[in-house]
Amino acid sequence: MNSGILICFLGTLSFGLLGCASKGAERKHCQTSALVIMIYVWATLVMMIRSAGVPSPLSLPLKAVAVAVACGICSALAYTPSNSPSGSARYR
Amino acid sequence: MLGPGLYAFQFSIGFGKVSVGWLIMNISSAIPAIVSLFVYGEKLTRLKVVAFGLVLVSLYLIFLGRQAEMKSEASSTPGKTHLKWYLLMLVIFLTNGMSSYGLKVIAGWGLPETDKFPYLTVWYAAGLATVGVPTLFQHVRITVLEVGWSSIMAALSLGGQIAMAVALKLNVPGHVVFPIAIGGSVFIVILGGRFLFGERLNKLMTSGVSFGLAAIILLSLS
Numbered sequence: 001m002n003s004g005i006l007i008c009f010l011g012t013l014s015f016g017l018l019g020c021a022s023k024g025a026e027r028k029h030c031q032t033s034a035l036v037i038m039i040y041v042w043a044t045l046v047m048m049i050r051s052a053g054v055p056s057p058l059s060l061p062l063k064a065v066a067v068a069v070a071c072g073i074c075s076a077l078a079y080t081p082s083n084s085p086s087g088s089a090r091y092r
Numbered sequence: 093m094l095g096p097g098l099y100a101f102q103f104s105i106g107f108g109k110v111s112v113g114w115l116i117m118n119i120s121s122a123i124p125a126i127v128s129l130f131v132y133g134e135k136l137t138r139l140k141v142v143a144f145g146l147v148l149v150s151l152y153l154i155f156l157g158r159q160a161e162m163k164s165e166a167s168s169t170p171g172k173t174h175l176k177w178y179l180l181m182l183v184i185f186l187t188n189g190m191s192s193y194g195l196k197v198i199a200g201w202g203l204p205e206t207d208k209f210p211y212l213t214v215w216y217a218a219g220l221a222t223v224g225v226p227t228l229f230q231h232v233r234i235t236v237l238e239v240g241w242s243s244i245m246a247a248l249s250l251g252g253q254i255a256m257a258v259a260l261k262l263n264v265p266g267h268v269v270f271p272i273a274i275g276g277s278v279f280i281v282i283l284g285g286r287f288l289f290g291e292r293l294n295k296l297m298t299s300g301v302s303f304g305l306a307a308i309i310l311l312s313l314s
Binding site for chain 2: 003004005007008009010011012013014015016017018019020021022023024025026027028029030031032033034035036037038039040041042043044046047048050051053054055056057058059060061063064065067068069070071072073
């Protein structure tokens with residue numbers, strides 16, 4: 001239990017530093033579009049590797065694929081409006 | 093944590109406080125909790141009522157705090173920037189919580205736990221295609237800088253998730269793990285914003301963030 005709590009706090013630190021790293025990347029003038037694409041690339045890659053480890057990675061039902069695609073596209077739409085020429089880069 | 097709100101969040105911190113953006117990302121878990129009341133007929137407990145109330149108070153105080161900031165920065169910051177910030181906060185609030193709702197939907201269908209990973213692969217791949225294709229036409233160049241920072245962020249996200257999973261496996265109850273991990277991360281980002289990036293929150297924003305922090309803890313308990 002005690003080591004569990006300690007690991008839990010490491011998780012807290014990790015997530016907290018993730019937020020700080022976002023601001024750090026912004027301060028270092030990372031291009032937001034490129035950064036976001038690379039985050040997607042890493043996430044897809046990690047999930048592909050993790051999926052390869054499950055017994056039947058290609059057995060996802062079609063309706064679940066549809067939900068995944070819809071949610072994935074929605075997530076991208078959250079990004080698109082800000083990707084216009086009048087996006088945040090102008091205000092840096 | 094590498095959810096959709098991250099993109100709007102990443103844009104918003106170019107002209108807003110990282111601590112407020114991070115809070116809104118985490119407070120957005122109220123949206124799927126509300127949707128579940130109607131879709132799954134989940135019970136509206138007192139804890140949830142208090143949490144939803146705190147979310148509203150927090151958002152209102154943050155709105156007032158931003159208004160106060162606008163007045164003090166009126167001459168130096170374009171009005172469009174403020175409008176864009178409000179819109180991005182709205183996008184983060186509405187989309188980030190709901191992004192993970194698909195996992196609840198497929199769990200409701202009784203699919204095996206292992207289907208979660210192929211599901212997330214498709215989820216990220218769909219997002220990558222939607223974001224990547226328009227960006228490709230804009231001839232955005234990806235440099236070592238973005239590759240480096242994105243890998244740090246991916247590692248931190250993965251590290252946080254693994255730590256939470258290990259803590260749960262070591263029999264730390266979920267009602268302890270989630271408030272510590274999620275609420276604690278907001279607290280660290282607030283400290284980071286203040287001491288690493290020199291972000292000062294006015295009194296209204298500070299109150300809003302405090303109420304939001306309480307709401308996040310209650311939401312993760314409910």
